[in-house]
Amino acid sequence: MIGLEHFIGVSSLLFAIGFFGVLLRKNTLVIYMCLELMLNAANLALIAFSRYHGGMGGNVFVFFTITVAAAEVAVGLAIIVALFRKRQTVEVEELNALNN
Amino acid sequence: MSTEYFQKIAETNVWGAIAPELALGILALALLAMEVILPKVAHGLIPRLAILGQLIILGVMLTAGSSGLGYTGEAFGGMLSFSETGQLFRAFFLGTSIFVSYLGMVSLEKKTLPQVEYFHILLVITGALMLLAQANHFVMLFVALETATVGFYILVSYFRDKAVSLEAGLKYLIMGALSSSILLFGIVLLYGAGSNMALAGGSVDPLNFGNLQKFLAANPSDMLGLLGMLLVISGIAFKIGVFPFQIWIPDVYQGAPIPTTALLAIASKGAGFAMLLNLTTVFSPLSEWLYPLLSVLAALTILFGNFAALTQRNVKRLIGLSGVSHAGFLLIGVIAAEKVDWATNAILFYLFAYLLASAAVFSVLAHLGKEDDSELTLDDLGDLAKRNGFLGLALAVGIGSLAGIPPLAGFIGKLLIFVAAFKAELYGLLGVAVIGVVVSIYYYFGIIKAAFFEVWRYQDEDEETPEEPVPGESLQLLGKLAILVAVVGTIVLGFYQSPLGSWLAG
Amino acid sequence: MNDFASLVQLSIAVPIIAAFLTLYVEKWGRPAVQIVSVTGFALPAIFALFLWGFYDPAIAGDYAFVSKMDTGLSIIGVSLHLGLNGIGLPLFVMASVVGLAAGLFAAQSKAENLPRYLFCLLIMQGGLMGVFASIDLFFFYFFHELALIPTFIMVGIWGGRDRNYAAMKMTIYLTLGAMLSLVGLIAIYVKSGADSFDLITLKAHLAEAPLAESVQNYAFGLLLFGFGILVSLWPLHTWAPLGYGAAPSSAAMLHAGVLKKFGLYGLIQVAVPLLPDGLKQWESWIVWLALGNILIIGLITMAQRDLKQMIGYSSVMHMGYAFLGIAAMSVLGVGGVVFMMVAHGLTVALLFMLSTMIHHRTQTFEMDEMGGLSKKAPVLSAFFVCAMMASIALPGPGLANFWAELSIFIAIYQFKSWLIYAAVAGIVISAIYGLRAIANVFFGEESEEFVESQKEFAVSDMTWAERVPALILIIVMFFIGFFPKTVTESLNDSLAKEAVYAQTEQ
Amino acid sequence: MESQLYAYGLLAIPLLSAIAIAFFFRRSGAFASGVSVGAAALILAVAGHIIFKVENFEYNVNWIEIGTLNVSFGFLINDLAKLMLFVVAFVGFLVHVFSLGYMKDDPNKARFFGGLSIFMFSMLGLVMASSLITLFIFWELVGFSSYMLIGFYLDKPSAAAASKKAFIVNRVGDFGFLIGIIMVFSMFGTLNLSALSDTFGADASLLEAAGVTTIGLLLFCGTVGKSGQLPLHVWLPDAMEGPTPVSALIHAATMVAAGVFLLCRTGFLMTVDALTVIAWVGVATALFAGFTAVAQRDIKKILAYSTVSQLGYMVAAFGLGSLAAFKGHGDAHGHMGQSVVTGGVAAAMFHLTTHAFFKALLFLGSGSIIHACHHEQDIFKMGGLKSKMPITFITFTIGVAALTGFPLLAGFFSKDAILAVALESNKAAFYLLVFGAFLTALYMTRLWLITFLGAPKSDNADHARENGLTMTVPLILLAVLSIVGGYASLYPEVVSGVIGGIAHPDSAGHTTIWIASLVAVFAGYVISYFFYGAGAKEDRLEQTFKPLHTILAEKFYFDHVYDWYVAKVQQRVATTLHFTEQIALSGLIIRGTAGFAGLIGIGLKALHVGSIHAYVYWFIGGLALFWALAVGIF
């Protein structure tokens, strides 16, 4: 029988994989995708909790997180594009003009 | 779930209580509208209108009543909870916003960038932060926080003609999104724990602070709750700039436009503490873990911020790192608040002092900043006192207050925190704080030194340096007024706190 | 008896108001600035002398001229509580007199940007007057810092050689000292449970329920080392000679003469009466460190080649006696210390002033490069000899210093008899360096350097503008030397009221 | 009129004079000298009134009160004080008058006379002081005025050095003196002289109390410093850098004798042990200085060492005499009570008085010579002054005779008084002192022979002429006193309380003393005459006994030892400490700490590498840290 812990396990693994991607990848766009993955992982857990524990709260929260994520993506991509226009790169390692 | 239930909840939507936020939203929209309506020549008026509007809101809010505009307790289906502290935070954010608006006006005038959008977003952020401070529910908290954060992303990268601004924006974006995910996951875990009806204290709406606290009180050793708390705290730590989530601060502060830097430094930090103060109540059943954690963080934060700033020459990075140490001091206050009731007031006083001092400092930086203010170093402050005494004085007062030197407001802030810490018997932290203060003197003094002490060096060398155009001379009346408010406020609050007495007197 | 309380307030307020006026009247030219600033210095002196005349220990009770005002920090039991007792009054008067002399000297100096220089000095003066008139510990500390900050700025801007390093070192050192003592004061406040920073309340409260011994120990330790740094207790003194060497003379006068006494005053008025057991614990520390001051610093003073640094070291050395006197914990010893604070304040201020006058004539502080000045400036040499003799407690000009040292010596002998040999050896050491300085600077043949510099400008004797401030100091010095009862009567009275001092008096 | 008003007046006169000179007559030397000399005359008059017309009295007024310390300012006028007052006022006045001539052409005349006035003020205060502390204050003040006057010739480095030395060496003595005072106060709770003497008088066993000997010796330290006893005598010969009238007044007649005066005033608390030490220090000083004087060339140096030697006599007299008094009472603590006067005090004070006369005479005479010889001080460059300066010659000769103890002159009697007490208390001391008398005769005759007889040995000496009346009249007056000053019965009744106390040994002793002293003195004359010859050009001792002469001329290397100590020990310690402080404390510890903090700062700063990845690692690290803290790993 698939229970709550399975869903939570998948969700938290997705979160971990997303974090892993953020750590590993150098392409800003991919990093950003991984961040989206992490947000989404939270959604899965929310829905799972909501389902197994009852109540609407989790579901409604997911609605908000999706909206927030969408807005964030829009803004983030706009920044990345603007930066690409200036620097012609999206590689993390080349974006370190600000240091020390 | 009957309609009556929802009806009852709908009745708790007391819009009057959030009139300031509403007014800010309307003002924000009005600014956009005005850009369309007003002729191009009059666009310069818009920032001034924004400031004026906010001043009016602030004025009305302050006169309308000391606590929640007459409302207390929960509202909006438990989303908000009005309290005196929240009211003060509202005033704090609004005040910050006014100063940032002024700074934005100064900085944007030098630019050929869209202007109105900046103020629009700023106002929305402020509104969101004001709600955040009164949030009583994690959904509200998350949404308000994200609204503000997304706004910050934009404002940080606002100077898109400069690569550093965009780079800072990107860094902030990624770090911010990461921390948001962590925060969100933490909330989810709390939700997961608290919604479990099988456990004592479980409820259908565990994201409500009250409910969550009850749940945690019933299950203080619940791993999920503990993990959730840790993740939530780390998300907030990012906002405040607490070790080890402070690492992004110098880069972002350096790259961001000065008004945004100010906003980040003041409002973002304030928001973090507003949240933290609320959440420490929520997490009080877990204080066994929470307070040791916060204590370690506070100590590390103070030490890191101060030591890292020691050899920093870039002014904005320096201010950023000093801000980190201030976060540490404030954190001591938060920890002390566990045992000392009025420590919350101390934190607020500290924040207000910090606001005024930062306002003074950033105003000066905004006036000094040329095309590329991200490279503003201490050397650029050289002979400031000679070039423009007024700005020099403002810088000195601001820095002095940040350094916690009497008779400036910053000192009273530190004193209150210290007394609170002593009352709460946080001796170790107090020791660290003393070290921090002493170390900090070095770099704060370095700024003063750069701005004042080398003034006459130039005369000694008999160089025929052509007088540089004095940036400060273009100070307008508004500018002078703004700086004067910050300076006078800082000084007066240093020895005469009676204006704030009603809440500082406990 | 509280009729003249407003005079106490005015003595603090007038210099501060004058400070701002000085900046304001800058545009009316140098004379206006001079008049305003000198008035700012003279009025407190007049008030102080007036209060001195009207002080009657018989009527005064604990404190005379008491006034109390709430400034809004009642949350931590702070109020602006002013008043004078027999301990504070002589220092209050001394501060005003030294201030007047320093002010007169500064007002006619050639300091660049004179109005700002005077501004700093006047603020300092205001703080100084406040220090000795504060009954509230918070304001006691506050006024000290108020006076301290301008010192750093003056050293940094108007200082001499090494001013940057000196200012920095001084700032960090003194901040550390101030922080430690602040924590100590907070400890008293918190642990006493009196919920007040008010000294009178604290005393009454602690008389009923003294602090636990462990608390006394660490609180006294904090205060001892905090104040110790401020008073340049060996080996925490290294800021002092360097700082005084670099400081502009008026700042050095006020700092070495008056402000430095804050720490001793704090020990006498606060630390020892409130924490008598703490003193007993730290007694041997005080004794050994003070011996370090007297003997080690005394010998080091002999090795100095720089006149101003030598005076700085000598002033460090004399602080050793003060610590010993306090350790003796008797009316005699402590009374001697207070008397010495007054006398030493006048003397060292005079010495710093005269050394600057010497510098104006020789363009150097190196004693090796001086010599034979007495021929060109006999009056100056007379003043200097007089001041130096006072400094080494030769009866006569230094009768006041002599009284002070005598009573301290007797107290020391009664306290620990073997100490007397070390202590009195100090007067031989001080005679050696004092006379060597006189001989090097004034006697013998004119040095090559001096002859060289005379080619550039004519060396003149002291002008009247220089004589007046010097005379003020000397006259007061003689007065209290010849009529010591004017000081000691009220002093005895107040000290006798302190149980700790009176008890040990046999 | 109240008695104390005269005393106040006595203090006020010179003080006002000094103030007037300092403030109004700095540039007009003539007025200044007039004021000062007028003041001196007035002092003489008032002092005379006090001595002759005012009963002994004590007057005290509370001066300062701190805690238990209660000091009163006041006057204690008794016979002892009156005698001293007389010496000071009289010699002071004569020196003032003499200075009128001597300092006539000095541009800094005003400063000189101002200094003299301050000195008179301080000295009178010292004499009249009623408590140890007021005595100490004036004691220091006379030291100060002496300091100022020694260093009168500002541009002479040697004068500056000498004045410094005088002051510092005196301070070393005062070190003990002050501690002594403090101990007195701590033990007896008062510093008032008469109260103390009453205490001792009431309870003789006090002399056996622990610490009293220490107190006595500590107080004696003051005397050692001020009266130039071994080993702190080094400043006195150097002090001759000052103008000669100063040497006469301060460094011969009055101030240096203050040490002896102090002993006499505090004699009641001297224990046997203390007195023994005092006596032997005195004897040693007398002999040592006598030897040293034999090899000096500078006329003033010779007189200075002679002064040291005579002061040694006085101190020895006090010590021996008081010891004799103990002996006479048969027990160790027979107190001397309020009368204060013992054979020792009497002999010491008697010699002090006569010495003041003839030594002032000799100094003024030497001043007269120096003035005439255009500030030539080397006796081997003088010679033949007998005919050129007859008055000086005659008076000087009287002075020499009196000093050496030529029969029936002042010195003869006072020295006999000393020898008498010595004989009574210690034979060895007696013979040593007799030998000292021989030395005195030897070197004084040498001085006299070389200076006055023979032919002029330099141009300066050749052009010497007798000085004016202002200089010769004081010489004559002092010469008269040097002749008659020895007759104790001539002294007015008021001071006979002191002088009258001189010991009158039995006839056997008397004979011994007479024979011994006469033999010694005349041996001195004769040997000196035959050894040096009249008007010798060279020092024969130097030619014949070179090593001995070197040791004597180098003053037994005291100065060398002190110089070595100052330069090689004291200064090096100071410098080493200074450098240790600079390097270890300021450098290593403080800068080290700062540097360490800076290093941490640089390290932390370097952490901001600017890469997003690196920052993300911080996050994961932070989460791990949180986790670790939460599960209690830390």
Next chain:
Amino acid sequence: MTDIFFYIFSILALACAFGVVFSRNTVNGAMCLIGTFMSMAALFVLLEAYFLAVVQVLVYAGAVMVLFLFIIMLLDVKESAARKTSIYTWAASLIGFGIMVIGVVAINSAESIKTKTANLPVAEGVNLKNFGYELFTTYLLPMQVTGFLLLISMVGVIALSKKTNTQ
């Protein structure tokens, strides 16, 4: 049945997630992410959150990822072959991942996850009407704020991208 679907979609989601992390081509990565989102939508369905599943597909897979692909194409980012991920990055990332996995284990071993009510509660997320009621009563304020959030992100994107007249 549900179990099988759960395993299929969860494995698919995880695999695609790894695909995002490891794919060298950004477009492939984006496609993988779409796959993850779609699988998650399926898991939503298994959890009876139909509305959210639809939203997930529409907003995430539809709008957000299309936006991503758009930008990827627009920027035409070439994967720089020279820039190989260093061994240190790998190591550090794996350590990081390891730490996260420990967290995952900790979460799943938490007591409160295992404690359950006897019966599975009714799935309320099914009821769209309740959803609407909740959003516009209890969550009305966050809803409004979200509106502003979207507004400022729109305004922000414009501000970051629009051509200014003077440029």
